[in-house]
Amino acid sequence: MKSQAITEYGQPLTLVESETPKPQGSEILLKVTHCGVCHSDVHIHDGHFDMGGDNKLDVRAGRKLPFTLGHEIEGEVVAIGPDVTDVKVGDLRVAYPWIGCGDCPTCNRGEEQLCNKPRNLGIQVAGGYATHALIPHQRYLLDYTGVKKGLAATYMCSGLTAYGAMKKLDVSDEERVLIVGLGGVGMMGLQFAKAMFKQAPLGADVDAQKLQAAKGAGAHEVYNPKDADALKKLLADTNGGVPAAVDFVGSEASLKFAMGSVRKGGQVVIVGLFGGAFSMPIPLFPMRAISIGGSYVGSLSETHEMMELVKAGKIDPIPVEERPLDAASKSLDDLRKGTVMGRVVLKP
Ligand SMILES: [Zn+2]
Ligand SMILES: [Zn+2]
Known part of the structure; x- marks a missing residue:
């Protein structure tokens, strides 16, 4: 051989x-x-x-x-x-x-x-x-x-990475998940989210072309975290935040956007391996009843x-x-x- x-x-x-x-x-x-x-x-x-x-x-x-x-x-x-x-x-x-x-x-x-x-x-x-x-x-x-x-x-x-992350999410029929990072794996995540949840997902990326591609592939709405009021708009559109966000980038900026987008009781799942460090005041975990986890394949x-x-x-x-x-x-x-x-x- x-x-x-x-x-x-x-x-x-x-x-x-x-x-x-x-x-x-x-x-x-x-x-x-x-x-x-x-x-x-x-x-x-x-x-x-x-x-x-x-x-x-x-x-x-x-x-x-x-x-x-x-x-x-x-x-x-x-x-x-x-x-x-x-x-x-x-x-x-x-x-x-x-x-x-x-x-x-x-x-x-x-x-x-x-x-x-x-x-x-x-x-x-x-x-x-x-x-x-x-x-x-x-x-x-x-x-x-x-x-x-x-x-x-x-x-x-x-x-499998995209599917495994989506499987970890608890999403009701009336809510939408947020996919942060719309590169190859993120776009796959969008596909699985469409197939697995009742409502079409939301997407976020700093690249306008990727946002357009995500829209074309069925994202309900897309956001560019580089826009100063992107998060404000997302929170308004979702009546207070999404139940779950999956971070397919795994950078400080992408995780910050994902964390800001989830409602109380929501979850953030990190898949991307871009790198960096993260800190948050500990009381915010119980006060927002939020959970953060990782997913591997x-x-x-x-x-x-x-x-x-x-x-x-x-x-x-x-x-x-x-x-x-x-x-x-x-x-x-x-x-x-x-x-x-x-x-x-x-x-x-
Ligand atoms: Zn073993
Ligand atoms: Zn691989």
Whole structure:
């Protein structure tokens, strides 16, 4: 098999040839047909996340080099271990990558994505920037019949992140959620909010073009936090604030806007990883009865729920650009430069 692997952090990926694994026990070998290139791959490739200011979070631990990135994996089953019963050679599947240890209270609760001993595909375990990928168990494979090839892969990260955040919200039929940050994942959030809640969502972004796109995609109303009276207008439009706001940026400014927009008893869920720090007078928590939480991708059962919405055609597809596997390094560079529209999907 061939992979485009990290051999040195921050350096271009290199072509690595290795023996194609033979699945043992419960394992399944996929021939990778498509693998999405995610912005977090850029950070792993760099070896660190920017935490704002001069702070960097080192993310080089937990994997050996050479390492194959890629956690949005779609492929064809080409070999199965002796314990595999639910999939057969020739089946087309997407792989849930947020795999845990499988034997801790968190995993037992069905929240493998939050396990402290992760075995995430393309993060700790070899991923999909390759001709083949080994999946540890059939339960991580999902059918995507009816979803465009290459598009299905992208739901395993950005789609699931958006869906997982929306699932945490408590929204009545007469209220609207606010989506802060209308980039790729935020726009996906808008799609899921439309599909999951009775009222169309509100949107906020500092980019006028993104606001217009959100309006076109079905946002009920949009706000630009750069306008001095944006928050005042939102509070008036919503009769005192929204029940929930999801911050897809995760910066000091975006969180400030999200916090200001929720009504008493409301909730703010942070998804974005832009960085920065936040402080608020403690008495305001009880006085406004507000809660703040974070959301990280989603669980396997949420992934099944999400795929049902996607298969039912309730989520408009994002633009996908297919590139050959050897364009992996260039694709990371393009993401770094911010010149990618939609999602790049490698086609080994
Ligand atoms: Zn991702
Ligand atoms: Zn675990």
